[in-house]
Amino acid sequence: MNHRISAQVFDRMVDHLNNGTTDQADSVLHVPVSNFALPEHLARELEVFRRQWLVGAMASELPEPGSFVTRDILGSAVLFVRQKSGKVATYLNMCRHRGGKVELEDRGKKPFFVCAYHGWSYDGDGALRGVPFEEQLGPVDRGCNNLHAVNCEERHGIVWINFAADAPGTLTEFLGAADAVLADYGLENSVIHMDKKIHSNINWKLVMDGAIDVLHPQFLHPTGVGKLIQTNASVWQDLGRHGRSFSVYKKLAEKIKAGTVEPEDRRYVTGNMVLFPNVNLIPTPDHFEFWNVWPDLKDPGKCFIHIRFVVDAAKLDERIAGRINRSWEILEQAALEEDFPMEETIQANALARPVGDFLYGRSEAPCQHLHRQLARELAAAPS
Ligand code: FES
């Protein structure tokens, strides 16, 4: 089963294969090379990130009341906690005494959190609970010394967070048309089967570009993905801030040639959900590839790529696990041995000569989208 490929998308893809066409943007896009190389530009992008709803954690990482996860996100230490009520709350992992992390473990289950420095403790709902030697130290105002809360919402199996200090738009507004697509994916029931963290010498946007670039498979991956996926045949579905980029297995072109196309052949079309600013979510028959690409805080030439393979808990058995592991090997070979090394050459060139533009052609509508949306967000940013 492939995930929710509509008849329109399928027909459009069949047309492209018949006619040697692909979806096109209205115009070409020129993106300054300096956008990949200058720390000042990165600093402005990070401000944009802090106003978006971002993927903080998977809901399955917090299975029961008291479950917690700590994580550094965009330079902030964050603590996710499943409340007694079942809801997830998110706090800065920062003691109100003098700023220590109140939780040092990556994950676990606790009824309350005790700062290891001077023993201040906090309930799971962030309320300051105990202050050792308070009589001599104090007074400490209980109402004003709870953990700092971070905007957070659990939806579609994901814990979303937003660092905006003033009221951000709602998650519903942020997701827009992507909300219904995510609901359809049913990620609520999924668990993390594989969790890979890669630090690379590449600007985050180049990694995002590479993951949806349908113009390169036959050239960069001639013996691997390029043999399977049709190069330069893509359908782009604009979902406002977000979008879906569809590509197609060559197998469908063969079936068209043989005149044996049938409705089940939708399985040869794959849709890659791109959530602004830094998520690629790729449904496969067995699992979802979930890419989160985080900019480095200082260096535009570095990023942190977090790839999770998530799978429906009820479906996960030995056979499926074997197929998912094989799928990781294919991804690893293409990404680590071919995509990332090429992107590193782009990055090195951009840093050495941050002048002029890179071209995103009309046939590269999915890649254009990130840069167009980012430009809109940067223009709207308070200066
Ligand atoms: S910094 Fe946490 S108790 Fe002092």
Ligand SMILES: [Fe+2]
């Ligand atoms: Fe690639």
